[in-house]
Amino acid sequence: MFGYVNIYKPELKMKDYYKYKAYYCGLCKTLKDKYGRLGQMTLTYDMTFLIILLTSLYESDTVREEHRCIVHPAKKHDTLCNEITEYVADMNIALSYHHLLDDWKDDKSIAGLAGVRMLRKDYKVICKRYPRQCSVIRESLHLLGTAEDNEEKNIDLVARSFGELMAEIFVYQQDFWEESLRKVGFFLGKFIYIFDAYDDYVKDLKNNSYNPLVTIHGKDSYEAECKSMLTMMMAECTSEFEKLPCIIDVDILRNILYNGVWTKYVAIQNERKLKEGKKE
Amino acid sequence: MIIDPYKVLSVQQSATNDEIKKAYRELSRKYHPDSYIDNPLSDLAEEKFKEVQEAYEQIMKERENGYSGENTFYNGGSNPGNSEEESLEMKAVYNYLTAKYYKEALRALSGITQRNARWYYFCAVANSGLGNNIEAVNNAQQAVSMEPGNPEYVNFLNQIQWRNQRYQNTSNDTGRGFGSGNLCCDLWCADSLCECMGGDLCSCC
Numbered sequence: 341m342f343g344y345v346n347i348y349k350p351e352l353k354m355k356d357y358y359k360y361k362a363y364y365c366g367l368c369k370t371l372k373d374k375y376g377r378l379g380q381m382t383l384t385y386d387m388t389f390l391i392i393l394l395t396s397l398y399e400s401d402t403v404r405e406e407h408r409c410i411v412h413p414a415k416k417h418d419t420l421c422n423e424i425t426e427y428v429a430d431m432n433i434a435l436s437y438h439h440l441l442d443d444w445k446d447d448k449s450i451a452g453l454a455g456v457r458m459l460r461k462d463y464k465v466i467c468k469r470y471p472r473q474c475s476v477i478r479e480s481l482h483l484l485g486t487a488e489d490n491e492e493k494n495i496d497l498v499a500r501s502f503g504e505l506m507a508e509i510f511v512y513q514q515d516f517w518e519e520s521l522r523k524v525g526f527f528l529g530k531f532i533y534i535f536d537a538y539d540d541y542v543k544d545l546k547n548n549s550y551n552p553l554v555t556i557h558g559k560d561s562y563e564a565e566c567k568s569m570l571t572m573m574m575a576e577c578t579s580e581f582e583k584l585p586c587i588i589d590v591d592i593l594r595n596i597l598y599n600g601v602w603t604k605y606v607a608i609q610n611e612r613k614l615k616e617g618k619k620e
Numbered sequence: 621m622i623i624d625p626y627k628v629l630s631v632q633q634s635a636t637n638d639e640i641k642k643a644y645r646e647l648s649r650k651y652h653p654d655s656y657i658d659n660p661l662s663d664l665a666e667e668k669f670k671e672v673q674e675a676y677e678q679i680m681k682e683r684e685n686g687y688s689g690e691n692t693f694y695n696g697g698s699n700p701g702n703s704e705e706e707s708l709e710m711k712a713v714y715n716y717l718t719a720k721y722y723k724e725a726l727r728a729l730s731g732i733t734q735r736n737a738r739w740y741y742f743c744a745v746a747n748s749g750l751g752n753n754i755e756a757v758n759n760a761q762q763a764v765s766m767e768p769g770n771p772e773y774v775n776f777l778n779q780i781q782w783r784n785q786r787y788q789n790t791s792n793d794t795g796r797g798f799g800s801g802n803l804c805c806d807l808w809c810a811d812s813l814c815e816c817m818g819g820d821l822c823s824c825c
Contacts, residue, residue: 348795350795351794351795494755495754496747496751496752496753496754496755497752500750500751500752503751516673516677523751526751527751527753530751569754571784571787571788572753572754572757572780572784573753574787575780575783575784575786575787575788576751576753576783578787578790579684579783579786579787582637582680583677583680583681583684585641585644585645585676586641587638587641587642587645590638594790594794595794595795598787598790598791598794598795599791599794599795602791
């Protein structure tokens, strides 16, 4: 995915920062053990959030280990793993498989085709184990592709396909918390989709690609409207999150939801200010 | 409905959300069905477990909109409309909405040509229920601008506005926020946000 769902480091306690890193390294290690080097390459920060959220909600037994890894060979690193890590690693592979498949279909990318071939077997096993999630991933991405091909102008309509995909992945099991988890995932998914469109606007314009923000881009209020839409998504997402009885690592979760998700946004704003300053 | 959900969780009404979550965790662990396998008390424990879950859910829903209760539409707060003035089609939409059949409501709404404030309000409720929150705000703004004195429409917008404000406040309190770092400017932004939602934070601007 995109790596937008990240921590805001300056406000995180040291112990929480190391714990976050350990969950991240745990996912990396699980991906490598289950799916090899290629699996490991699909690692992103976004999915670490889901691990911490579900671990906090279900209070799953977590194992702490120390490992060396290829990225940091000199020093041993803590890893935190549990059943949720396995689940999220599987979902990550399913998403990456579809991502590579799209790359191959859209751009005839050879790397995409190679990736698809290597992950196909793993993907089939995951589909058998999680038919509910995998069929929704497939359908949502198909709907998203159709909406994009039709250059859909209603932002809610395009973004909701990605929201529905995330909603399904967030539902680890269908129980008492399903409704809330679904909404947290749905609005976070919409946030990610809209933010990605905002982030890619200039690039899409150059490549003559579809971007859902085209309808509002000409307006003077463009920036304000984007920020307002993104805020609305997080407002709905967090108002549902606050209903879940998450106690463990809640400081990490709140750090991500209330501040971390804006890290890239603030970076883009600062970059623009810098450019404008140079022009003057 | 549980009459006193706070009593079930053994917490004060003034307890913070996090205190309620801790109380819920303790009690749900205590009565969890897994701890009562082959135990004569298992039925009783299961009943208690369900009650604890229900009480927790009820408190969280009540608190969602700043203690103002759930969306008025479902609590009978919405006026079913004057039976003579309201068309049959709009009555059908009203029934869909109270039953939470949002897709059907939107479909029925798209076939109605007379688009008054109430039509936009119904669209807002349906879109909000489906998670189309951008559309919902646009519809609700339209409804309020067509009929600014209608408390039901204004209240609907205020609830969305309240959630946005809560998010931004928490964000500012817990980190850099993503405000401008300038109180005046933030106030101006908040006021503009309120105004575009039909309210007014400070009357001077």
